[in-house]
Amino acid sequence: MDTLRRNLKGIFTIWYRDLLRYIRDRSRIIASLAQPLLFLFVFGGGLAPAISGLAGGRLDFKQFMFPGILGMTVLFTSIFSAISIVWDREFGFLKEVMVAPVSRTAVALGKVAGGSTIAMIQGSIILLLAPLLGITLSVGQIVSLVLLMLLMAAMMTSLGILIAARQRSMEGFQMIMNFLLMPMFFLSGAFFPLQGVPQWMEWLAKINPVTYGVDALRRMALQGTIPAQFLDMLILHPLWVDAAIMAGFGLVFLVPAVWLFSKAE
Amino acid sequence: MNVIEVRELVRKFGDLTAVDGVSFEVKQGEIFGFLGPNGAGKSTTINMLCTLLRPTSGHATVNGYDVVTQQNAVRESIGLIFQDPSLDDRLTGYENLMFHAMLYDLSRPLFQERAAEVLEMVDLSDKADKLVQTYSGGMRRRLEIARGLLHRPKVMFLDEPTLGLDPQTRRHIWEYITRLRREEDLTIFLTTHYMDEAEICDRIAIIDHGQIIALDTPENLKALVGGDVVAVRTSDNELAARKLRAAFEIEPRPGPDGQLFIEVDHGDQFIPRLMTTLSNSRTPVEVQSINLRRPTLEDVFIKLTGRAIREEEADRARDHMRKRRRMFGGRSPHR
Numbered sequence: 001m002d003t004l005r006r007n008l009k010g011i012f013t014i015w016y017r018d019l020l021r022y023i024r025d026r027s028r029i030i031a032s033l034a035q036p037l038l039f040l041f042v043f044g045g046g047l048a049p050a051i052s053g054l055a056g057g058r059l060d061f062k063q064f065m066f067p068g069i070l071g072m073t074v075l076f077t078s079i080f081s082a083i084s085i086v087w088d089r090e091f092g093f094l095k096e097v098m099v100a101p102v103s104r105t106a107v108a109l110g111k112v113a114g115g116s117t118i119a120m121i122q123g124s125i126i127l128l129l130a131p132l133l134g135i136t137l138s139v140g141q142i143v144s145l146v147l148l149m150l151l152m153a154a155m156m157t158s159l160g161i162l163i164a165a166r167q168r169s170m171e172g173f174q175m176i177m178n179f180l181l182m183p184m185f186f187l188s189g190a191f192f193p194l195q196g197v198p199q200w201m202e203w204l205a206k207i208n209p210v211t212y213g214v215d216a217l218r219r220m221a222l223q224g225t226i227p228a229q230f231l232d233m234l235i236l237h238p239l240w241v242d243a244a245i246m247a248g249f250g251l252v253f254l255v256p257a258v259w260l261f262s263k264a265e
Numbered sequence: 266m267n268v269i270e271v272r273e274l275v276r277k278f279g280d281l282t283a284v285d286g287v288s289f290e291v292k293q294g295e296i297f298g299f300l301g302p303n304g305a306g307k308s309t310t311i312n313m314l315c316t317l318l319r320p321t322s323g324h325a326t327v328n329g330y331d332v333v334t335q336q337n338a339v340r341e342s343i344g345l346i347f348q349d350p351s352l353d354d355r356l357t358g359y360e361n362l363m364f365h366a367m368l369y370d371l372s373r374p375l376f377q378e379r380a381a382e383v384l385e386m387v388d389l390s391d392k393a394d395k396l397v398q399t400y401s402g403g404m405r406r407r408l409e410i411a412r413g414l415l416h417r418p419k420v421m422f423l424d425e426p427t428l429g430l431d432p433q434t435r436r437h438i439w440e441y442i443t444r445l446r447r448e449e450d451l452t453i454f455l456t457t458h459y460m461d462e463a464e465i466c467d468r469i470a471i472i473d474h475g476q477i478i479a480l481d482t483p484e485n486l487k488a489l490v491g492g493d494v495v496a497v498r499t500s501d502n503e504l505a506a507r508k509l510r511a512a513f514e515i516e517p518r519p520g521p522d523g524q525l526f527i528e529v530d531h532g533d534q535f536i537p538r539l540m541t542t543l544s545n546s547r548t549p550v551e552v553q554s555i556n557l558r559r560p561t562l563e564d565v566f567i568k569l570t571g572r573a574i575r576e577e578e579a580d581r582a583r584d585h586m587r588k589r590r591r592m593f594g595g596r597s598p599h600r
Contacts, residue, residue, distance in 0.1 A: 003337075006370050013367040021355050092351035096412075099315050100368035101340040 010102030014110025015117065018081065022118045029122075032077060036069045036126055040133075044069075054193070055230040062133050063225060064234070067218035068190025070123050070149060075188075075210055077122045078153045079181060081115030082160020086167045104262035108161055112254065115157035116150055123149040136224045144220050148243070152213035155246050158253035159209070165260035188214045193234050209249040216242035266293045268420055268452045269314065274323035276309050283309040285475035286323070291420075291454060296446055298466035299456040300562065302572075306475040307456035308348060311424050314454070315345055328419045341369065344413030348424045350405055354397040358389055358408050361397060362415055369416040376415070383411035386448075387441055403434035410441055414449070421445070423455040427462065439465065460562040469562070471569060478569050483562060490560035490568050493532030495539065496524045500551040505543055508550065512542045518567065526564070532557045 022028070040062060048061040055064075088094040097107055124146055130137050137145070163176060187201065188210035194202065205211045215236045222231055237245075269291035276284040284306040291297040299307045312318040314325055316336040325332045328342035352361050359380065366376035384390045387407035397405065406426065413421055423442070427435040443465060445451055455466070463469050463483065470480040479486060499505040502525050509515050509527065517525040529535045536555060543550045566572075 009370060010368060013364055016367075017353065017356075017364055020360070021353070024355060091354075092347060092349045093353050095317070095347055095349075096345075096351045096365070097368065099317060099340055099343075099345050100365075101337040101370070102368055103337075 007106040010106035011110040015113040018114025036073050040069050058226045067221045070217050071214040073126050074119045074123045074153050077119035078156035079160040082157045083164045085164045108258045108261040112157045116153040119153035120150045148216050155250035162253050162257035184210045212242040212245045268293050270326045272324045275321045277321045295467045296453045298463045298469040300463045301472035305472045342419045344418035344421045346409050346423045352397045359393040365412045383414045387411045420452045486565045487560045490564045491528040492530035494560050495527045495532050497555045498553045505550045
């Protein structure tokens, strides 16, 4: 019983540290919002006139992209937060945690909790832009979107921990960025509908966990903006299917991540 | 009473045996030192005692708890100062202590009371609310010492606590450590390669290639060398060495700066005889300088291993500084 309480406190401690560091680091918050804004207003704004046939012409391209940008923000923030564990290892702070009377499982779970929370906050900041794009959101939608982002963030942070569990330097990081994150992002349906894409791309999108996050976010974000029959043209799966698949992916990443992390010396 | 007991501890990394059957005990309240060159197995041993590494074979207990089967109990019993900095430099000194207290499950009032106490002890009370980023190397080390003490450990492990620090800061750190031992009922286990620092230990284990080659008080270890060390510099050291072998059946060993070291009892009486032997012959050797000193632990190390510890270590300290600089990304860690 006492062990459980201590480990919960351990999870809370790791979570709290990540959050405190996040809040303190204003420049990081601003820098990490720059990229989504660039995509949304420059890329989206530039392409919008050329792409007009979405949902029978009822949806502006920026509006279509918006849930994708939410997904992108969650994806990148989650993975970066998780990978900070490598940074901690290099700077030695991880040792202080590793030698404390708290289990490794608690450390890994605390890291997942911290990364997920930060990614959710970052996504929520982007969510504030919705009115500028003419997207109307009810309170229920906002709550649901935040929860969906949290679920997606937990899934992606777990993947990040899985990648980082055994890594000792930041050197392989560029590789991960180019060969995992960017493809996951582009193949998620964030920028274009996945209906009618080539077969190979459809398959890759199917095994891409980010696809399900973007799909769920898109349904939830655009519900009040366009009628349901038009929205269905852009959506792949029912909401509960997306959520269940994300939870499934999350567990598939989390279990080996915790295991690898506990075994690492 | 023994706070640490180690029996035939072995740790292998692939083909390399880093620690090769080490056994020793550390008594309650003792300052116990591990002395040896880089790669001798000092840090590996500490990491096993601190539950960060699993032994390949053998047993070790800390505060009566097994380091493999009772990890949490061991972790609660120990404080640890690592070789490399392990603070979060984006947080303040006080916050670093706070996270430590949370990880060790101290209640808030208890934490506040002890934090004030340990900060006072290392003279950081007025700097506690500054970001660790702004601390100098010495201040960081002191904060780490304060942090290690926060949960009142039974044993404090210090792995090269002064590596990469300037001599003045090193001296300060040692003042804190010796004070600790006076004021708290603490056992201190340290590793170092600075010979002079090892002098403050009650007992020292000299470790080389993963094995303990000597374990005793500094005085007894130095007695292994003999009474005194006479250092001479001559015009022809080789010839001088031959003469010494012939006259006294003594094997001198080369020291730094072209010196010859001769270990003898009663060095004061030996010097006149040495002078006579070197100058009174058909081929005299000119003595350029001569001095007499008590043996140091460095002499002990050379006597036991046939090598000096220092040459290897000079490179080591440079590497370490380079590593620190790299880690801090060009930003000086001392500002």
